[in-house]
Amino acid sequence: MKSYFLQAIRGITHNKSRTFLTTLGIMIGIGTVIMVFSTGEGFKSYINSQIEMFGTNTITIETVVPASTKTRDAGDKADNANMDNNVANRAIPIKTFKNKDIQDIKNVANVKNAYGSAFGQEVVTYKDNSKTTLILGADASRFEIDKGVIEFGRPYTNEENSSLAQVAILGHTLAEDLFGDSDPLGELVRVGNYNFEVIGVYEPRGGLGSFDDEQIFIPITTLQKKILGTDYLGYGIVELIDGDKADSTSLDIQDVLRRNHDIDDPLKDDFSIKTQEQNMETFNVILSATTFLLIAIALISLVVGGVGVMNIMYVVVTERIGEIGLKKALGARNKDILYEFLIEAILLTLLGGIVGIISGSMLSFGVAKLAQNFGFAWKFSVPIYGIILSISISTMIGIVFGVFPAKNASKLNPIEALNKE
Amino acid sequence: MLIELKNITKEYDNSGVVTKVLRGVSLSVKEGEFLSIMGPSGSGKSTLMHIIGFLDRATDGTYLFDGENIKDFSDDELAYIRNERIGFVFQSFNLLARTSVLDNVILPLTYSKKKNHQELATKALEAVGLGNRLNFLSNQISGGQKQRVAIARALVCDPKVIFADEPTGNLDSKSGTTVMSILGKLNEEGRTIILVTHDRTVAEHANRIITIKDGEIISDEHNPNPRRSKIIEDPTDDIA
Numbered sequence: 001m002k003s004y005f006l007q008a009i010r011g012i013t014h015n016k017s018r019t020f021l022t023t024l025g026i027m028i029g030i031g032t033v034i035m036v037f038s039t040g041e042g043f044k045s046y047i048n049s050q051i052e053m054f055g056t057n058t059i060t061i062e063t064v065v066p067a068s069t070k071t072r073d074a075g076d077k078a079d080n081a082n083m084d085n086n087v088a089n090r091a092i093p094i095k096t097f098k099n100k101d102i103q104d105i106k107n108v109a110n111v112k113n114a115y116g117s118a119f120g121q122e123v124v125t126y127k128d129n130s131k132t133t134l135i136l137g138a139d140a141s142r143f144e145i146d147k148g149v150i151e152f153g154r155p156y157t158n159e160e161n162s163s164l165a166q167v168a169i170l171g172h173t174l175a176e177d178l179f180g181d182s183d184p185l186g187e188l189v190r191v192g193n194y195n196f197e198v199i200g201v202y203e204p205r206g207g208l209g210s211f212d213d214e215q216i217f218i219p220i221t222t223l224q225k226k227i228l229g230t231d232y233l234g235y236g237i238v239e240l241i242d243g244d245k246a247d248s249t250s251l252d253i254q255d256v257l258r259r260n261h262d263i264d265d266p267l268k269d270d271f272s273i274k275t276q277e278q279n280m281e282t283f284n285v286i287l288s289a290t291t292f293l294l295i296a297i298a299l300i301s302l303v304v305g306g307v308g309v310m311n312i313m314y315v316v317v318t319e320r321i322g323e324i325g326l327k328k329a330l331g332a333r334n335k336d337i338l339y340e341f342l343i344e345a346i347l348l349t350l351l352g353g354i355v356g357i358i359s360g361s362m363l364s365f366g367v368a369k370l371a372q373n374f375g376f377a378w379k380f381s382v383p384i385y386g387i388i389l390s391i392s393i394s395t396m397i398g399i400v401f402g403v404f405p406a407k408n409a410s411k412l413n414p415i416e417a418l419n420k421e
Numbered sequence: 422m423l424i425e426l427k428n429i430t431k432e433y434d435n436s437g438v439v440t441k442v443l444r445g446v447s448l449s450v451k452e453g454e455f456l457s458i459m460g461p462s463g464s465g466k467s468t469l470m471h472i473i474g475f476l477d478r479a480t481d482g483t484y485l486f487d488g489e490n491i492k493d494f495s496d497d498e499l500a501y502i503r504n505e506r507i508g509f510v511f512q513s514f515n516l517l518a519r520t521s522v523l524d525n526v527i528l529p530l531t532y533s534k535k536k537n538h539q540e541l542a543t544k545a546l547e548a549v550g551l552g553n554r555l556n557f558l559s560n561q562i563s564g565g566q567k568q569r570v571a572i573a574r575a576l577v578c579d580p581k582v583i584f585a586d587e588p589t590g591n592l593d594s595k596s597g598t599t600v601m602s603i604l605g606k607l608n609e610e611g612r613t614i615i616l617v618t619h620d621r622t623v624a625e626h627a628n629r630i631i632t633i634k635d636g637e638i639i640s641d642e643h644n645p646n647p648r649r650s651k652i653i654e655d656p657t658d659d660i661a
Contacts, residue, residue, distance in 0.1 A: 003531035331504020
């Protein structure tokens with residue numbers, strides 16, 4: 001076995017520049033695979049940090065049109081059968097999710113805190129500047145859960161929420177749009193028919209939070225009573241004491257909501273509860289699909305690289321035909337020659353793979369540094385499964401594309417091979 | 422009898438044109454013989470040696486080696502015989518380029534079950550007077566030395582028979598003489614030597630000379646006084 005390796009190493013060190021060019025395709029392919037995995041991990045860490053910005057260990061409650069209702073609708077019109085959940089949500093507002101639900105959820109075991117929230121849309125005006133923007137209403141608990149930082153001013157209080165106070169906190173971009181360089185604190189902005197006092201301005205959030213930068217934040221009761229004229233919530237965020245128990249807590253919250261909403265049939269649930277992990281999963285599905293696509297593209301490069309290796313191995317067999325004849329004359333069996341060439345091909349692709357892993361890692365490190373320079377919370381890591389996969393792929397390519405030239409070499413008739421030199 | 426050929430024929434079929442290279446060769450070689458096969462080029466002497474040396478198979482006829490019919494041997498068994506029981510010396514040396522003298526001699530050992538490769542190869546190189554050239558690269562030594570490395574390589578697995586195909590063909594006369602004297606010495610030690618040559622003086626080192634022409638043996642003579650050359654010191658041996 002050792003001698004096969006020695007012969008193979010002798011082969012690939014014989015013509016170094018050709019070895020390099022032969023393995024280039026494999027290097028690029030494996031480099032791409034590593035980059036896709038590594039930047040994928042980096043992107044995941046970034047998304048994770050973004051999701052955690054809205055609170056760690058949280059559960060999201062959204063209102064949904066009950067499955068049973070949708071089925072009934074679909075029965076009437078076949079076209080509606082594929083009706084998208086979101087479309088359905090917008091078409092039929094669910095009015096059952098109330099502030100009382102949030103209060104009850106706060107009493108569930110393992111729940112640390114919770115807030116209910118609703119959205120509205122209004123024109124916000126300050127002097128000559130006006131902007132149509134989303135209004136987010138939430139109770140004061142939001143400031144304890146959400147990781148957004150108020151740059152100037154203060155959050156509103158529970159008392160202000162109960163007393164329908166007309167106070168507002170502006171997203172960073174919105175504040176700039178309305179006030180330019182002047183100080184918004186204490187100024188009045190018009191939201192619909194009401195004047196609101198600006199009591200705070202958020203720091204810019206960027207990334208997934210950039211929507212927040214353009215919004216205005218007011219107490220939920222003020223939004224419901226004065227602007228929307230409703231008494232229900234759009235969604236709720238629940239903060240947990242122990243994130244590991246998210247699943248069982250979700251079930252407890254489900255019980256509370258079913259009891260409050262008089263639901264006895266799970267098909268009639270008018271809410272959906274998602275843990276942070278489930279939210280991450282949705283993202284991971286998208287990331288996996290993207291990763292899969294990119295890996296598929298990298299595989300094309302690897303196949304092309306493999307064909308290159310095969311071509312060169314055929315050339316090498318022809319070049320060394322005399323040597324093969326000699327080895328056979330000296331007692332090499334067919335399988336000795338087969339293994340020598342096969343191992344040479346595997347070493348070639350493995351070498352390309354290793355260089356690919358190193359260069360791919362270096363490139364992803366560059367991407368991570370670049371992202372960090374732009375302020376993204378991007379972690380650099382090369383996942384071990386990526387390295388294992390890369391090494392297995394390059395070995396496999398060596399076997400698949402090396403076996404035909406190696407078989408050719410092993411089947412040579414010794415005397416014909418000797419005479420050809 | 423070590424080697425027994427009965428009515429061996431060899432034909433080459435080149436897209437329908439059949440060339441008869443050997444037309445029924447019968448020959449017996451005893452263990453310990455020094456046999457020269459002579460003949461002009463194209464006579465079939467090399468083809469005959471390739472068949473006796475298990476590098477090629479006959480079209481027809483019987484070949485018994487040590488009493489066994491080689492027709493029944495698989496490719497792997499033939500490889501085993503080439504490795505363990507015979508050794509080859511070629512006209513153009515056929516050493517691995519950019520490889521040390523020692524590694525060249527080790528090469529056949531890597532295909533055998535023998536152990537102590539370094540030791541056996543060193544011993545074989547010492548036997549041909551190249552004990553001081555172990556780590557030279559094959560392209561750093563003279564032609565005569567190359568052929569001696571090739572003899573050491575043929576010798577290293579301790580074979581019964583050594584086949585030499587025009588071993589002096591690419592050498593100057595001094596180096597050629599040295600090579601022939603080494604082969605003569607190996608024969609005296611009991612090894613069977615089968616030599617192919619077109620050169621009468623080289624052939625006369627053997628104690629039996631057969632002449633082949635147009636694929637047939639035309640003479641088989643006993644040589645009672647084989648030529649014995651003294652080993653001439655290769656002047657390049659001293660250049661370190």
